[in-house]
Amino acid sequence: MQAEANIGMVGHVDHGKTTLTQSLSGEWTDRHSEEIKRGISIRLGYASCTFRKCSKCKGTIAFTTEKKCLHCKSRTTLLHEISFVDSPGHETLMATMLSGAALMDVAILVIAANEPCPQPQTKEHLMALNIAGVKNIIIVQNKIDLVSREKAYEHFDQIVKFISGTVAEDASIIPIAAQHNANIDVLIHEIDKVVHSVIRNLDKPPKMYIARSFDVNKPGTLPEDLEGGVVGGGLVEGQLKDGQLVEIYPGVKTKVENQELWKPLKTVITSLIIGKKKSKKAHPGGLVGIGTKLDPSLAKSDGLSGMILGLPGTLPPVVHALTFKVHLLQRVVGTKEELDVDDIRTNEPLMLSIGTATTIGMVTSTKEDEVSVKLKLPVCADKSTRAAVSRRIGARWRLIGYGIII
Numbered sequence: 001m002q003a004e005a006n007i008g009m010v011g012h013v014d015h016g017k018t019t020l021t022q023s024l025s026g027e028w029t030d031r032h033s034e035e036i037k038r039g040i041s042i043r044l045g046y047a048s049c050t051f052r053k054c055s056k057c058k059g060t061i062a063f064t065t066e067k068k069c070l071h072c073k074s075r076t077t078l079l080h081e082i083s084f085v086d087s088p089g090h091e092t093l094m095a096t097m098l099s100g101a102a103l104m105d106v107a108i109l110v111i112a113a114n115e116p117c118p119q120p121q122t123k124e125h126l127m128a129l130n131i132a133g134v135k136n137i138i139i140v141q142n143k144i145d146l147v148s149r150e151k152a153y154e155h156f157d158q159i160v161k162f163i164s165g166t167v168a169e170d171a172s173i174i175p176i177a178a179q180h181n182a183n184i185d186v187l188i189h190e191i192d193k194v195v196h197s198v199i200r201n202l203d204k205p206p207k208m209y210i211a212r213s214f215d216v217n218k219p220g221t222l223p224e225d226l227e228g229g230v231v232g233g234g235l236v237e238g239q240l241k242d243g244q245l246v247e248i249y250p251g252v253k254t255k256v257e258n259q260e261l262w263k264p265l266k267t268v269i270t271s272l273i274i275g276k277k278k279s280k281k282a283h284p285g286g287l288v289g290i291g292t293k294l295d296p297s298l299a300k301s302d303g304l305s306g307m308i309l310g311l312p313g314t315l316p317p318v319v320h321a322l323t324f325k326v327h328l329l330q331r332v333v334g335t336k337e338e339l340d341v342d343d344i345r346t347n348e349p350l351m352l353s354i355g356t357a358t359t360i361g362m363v364t365s366t367k368e369d370e371v372s373v374k375l376k377l378p379v380c381a382d383k384s385t386r387a388a389v390s391r392r393i394g395a396r397w398r399l400i401g402y403g404i405i406i
Contacts, residue, residue: 003080003274003287005082006234006285006287007083007104008084008087009085010100010108010129011109015111016143017086017110021086023178024084024187025047027047044085044099044100044212045086048275048287050065051065052078054074054076056074057072064185065188079192081286082195083285083287098388101132102211102236102355103233104134106134106194107129107137108139109140113143113147113155117159117162120335131401138172138174142177142178144176144177201284202239202284205238205311206309208288208290208308209355209356210248210305210308210309211232213229213298213302215229216296227296228299229300229304232290234284235283235284240272240282241282242281243269245268246266246268248264249310249380251263262378267293269292270293271290307380308380316381321364323371324371325369325406326369326389328401333399335393341400344389349362352387353388354381354385359376381405384406385405388402
């Protein structure tokens, strides 16, 4: 059974996103050696789980991930299959978080009760959710076990004040202690309510945002035994089937008569992997791994991340330059200092996040609220698509607004 929704874990560094993901799914998503060494998430982490409900128990205690109820020992029934996208919270990894936001149906904003609210990346991640169009948001007040009851109430009031007037103004705030699984049943109950509001469009041609890509072959594999490259991400509309011919845009850079061109990749789906199991078809909701006949070297080390996969002739155009109607924030988010956002200038480099793609655009012209840029790496995007806009401030890229492609 494919997951019904992608739920994103977002928030400031070390506020407990990965711990909460483990509490819900049983999986620790920091798997890379550098993540383990540094103790922080660096790449997007993925996990899946099954939410269940006890038919005999009343109230929130009926909600669980266990097959047998912890309270009355009755067998529980299936509610939802869920995929989690665990986003890094460090300020240097904002581009990775924005890529993850493109895959999210629901977001859980994790805020630690033992630090004042809001922290810099708490503000930045909430703004990123707004720009990405993620409207289904749940606030989790984590680490309540580390503070007194009085401090927890004070911190709760800080959260209420922080989200007032934002896209999360009406979001539920759930106090928990992820380390001890405290109040997890209340959170599952809230997720159950929000997941029901997610709307799917299965009639459109399939469009999948690629977030990761891999070479799954071990060193020393014989050429005749090599498997094709694997791509992973989320379908945002339509359905894919095993055996279909698909295209990947923008593709690979080639040279023709000393001119650089981007050539789309064509391949056949050899397998669809959903929740570690093979499937014959995939639809929006949850994360999908796709086996292909591509040269595995193309997919190695996320070589295809940021691209879009779909049926031939149905994908948005590949653009090397674009113009967008810009909407700037009043203040820079993600910094401790309150900095005003200055107007965008000609010849200024901007970081643009479109879907799971991140590219640098050099500003070629500005006119009132319209900005034109030449892209360092092309992207695949329709008109009216939103692009998160970040500016270099000091040594970091900082979110300053968004643009609507025209």
